[in-house]
Amino acid sequence: MRQGPELPIDDAPARRTMFADRFSMVKPLNYDFRSVTVFQYSLQLPDGHELQIFGVHPPSPCLPSSSPPSPTPAVLYLHGGGMTMGSALDSQPLLAWYSSSAGLPLFSVEYRLAPEHRYPTPVEDCYAALKWLCNKAQELNIDTSRIAVMGDSAGGGLAAAVALLARDRADMPHPLAKQILIQPMLDDRASAAQSPTSHFVTWTWEDSLAGWTALLGERAGRCEDEVPCYAAPARASDLSSLPSTYVEVGTWDIFFGQVREYASRLRADGVDVDLQLYPGVPHAFHSILPEAQRARQARQNHLRALQSF
Template identity: 50%
Template sequence: MTTRHLVDPELVALLDLIPATAPSAENLGQIRAMSPRPPVNLAQSSTLSVSERFIPGPAGAPDVRVLFYRPISAQGPLPALLWIHGGGYIMGSADAEDSLVTSMVSAIGCAAVSVDYRLAPETPYPGPVEDCYAALKWLSTHGDELGIDSKRIAVGGSSAGGGLAAALALLARDRGEVSLLFQLLMAPMIDDRTSTLAEPHPYTGEFIWTRQANRFGWTSLLGQEPGGPDVSPYAAAARAENLEGLPATFINVGSIDLFVDEDVEYARRLMRAGVPVELHVYPGAYHGFRMVASAQVTETSARDQLAALKRAFDRSV
């Protein structure tokens, strides 16, 4: 059975251009090499400053590379977004999502730090989330130097980056060192059990990010088969038993995205824990649909994301 008939008509054409090859231990290097991303141009534009920093990593680990974005004309301490890129925990880079981060910074007038965390399977859990926590703590403690309002920090990410952002929000809550204002979760990859369900959703996961890819991504991050009883919520946020005290949350996902069930369930549990939640499910959208930038559903989702982040920053003034 195919779910192609459920795809938004504006999103169909891309499916014929994307290879249907799931990542594996044998081809991961080749897949990474097929989608190289040139480093971000650090030359200062007339409106935006982008700089590369290397900040202290977790204890015993290498420094963490981050990209720091700041509007040149902005005055006073700015709200800041800590952004975490996607890629199934096994691919991607901060450079690859430069255009997305640039668009958010330019539209909202906030600052942003994009984290180049270490990838699995070379660095399994807890390395990636600890890299992100190191970046968050650096951002919070260097607010004066960076021109950041440390009381107005949001975390966000797409796909695996959304999963890391959700885990980071839990970690920040439990460690009590950094207070977060908001979490922006775009189709977050938050539950390792989705790849091991005996009866999976019959209409999701056919395109872009499949169940096979998901299982490999989780196995790479966890260093073991997913779905077991001892997975940390700081690896898979959906495993957290207590969601109270988390920051206000935005979640969006496509209706035929593999992650739709886990994301909607996480939103439901957050609301039952007293967390303000905004949830969007876009009909006919598969995982990664924002690659079709001109599609109406992509433009709608971009507006929704920006509006939610702007409201969060404005409410905190």
């Protein structure tokens, strides 16, 4: 997968093509997503953009006609792709497995991508989707006190940013119940000197820099006051009052150091944290080898997190 030409940091179209070619070699998770129901929702944003949200709903329980179903928890899901790639239903079989296994709906957001749409657009799209989910809670039979944010890679960074926004804006009916951060992309300041020594690195510091540059432009990696924490959550000086957190990373992931540090800072600020470290696996190991032992173990931990709020 690492074979291929070196590409300029600022050539997002070529990088999208390169990664699409790489992941075309990957056999996806074998799960029949027909077990769930997928609805497409549309949200009109103040700038005129029609934001698409895909609700993945579990099979309906069999209840007596006189017993309406109780409101359920729900998850706002944010896909990965280095801030520049990916789409809301890239992981449809996985979202179906989550929904069917946990018995709750997940709402996957088609947030706008960099560099065509730089910060704050992607995170504001995601936050608008969270507010939409709360506003639609009665119609969707959702318990607003049991809403979580979940994301993978860049989506994990966006989920962490949405959690910070929800805390600081305080305009939701209830605080978020959970944040589930899968190998999250948190810090634009990371140095290549921190890279794992293993040659099994599937997402390099150059790849990461390309994503941050697309999102932030020339501000990426600069001094503390130039990049807000809602763009790069690791820059937040205060992590208190954030929701209970599940966070994970592989030891051969370039994000290993920043994820472990973020978890440590969350704990120090009084947040309940479940940190899972997976030995000997790189970034995107869930996607590259979805039937491997570590990937199966990770999915079970994700399920446990989804059933914990």
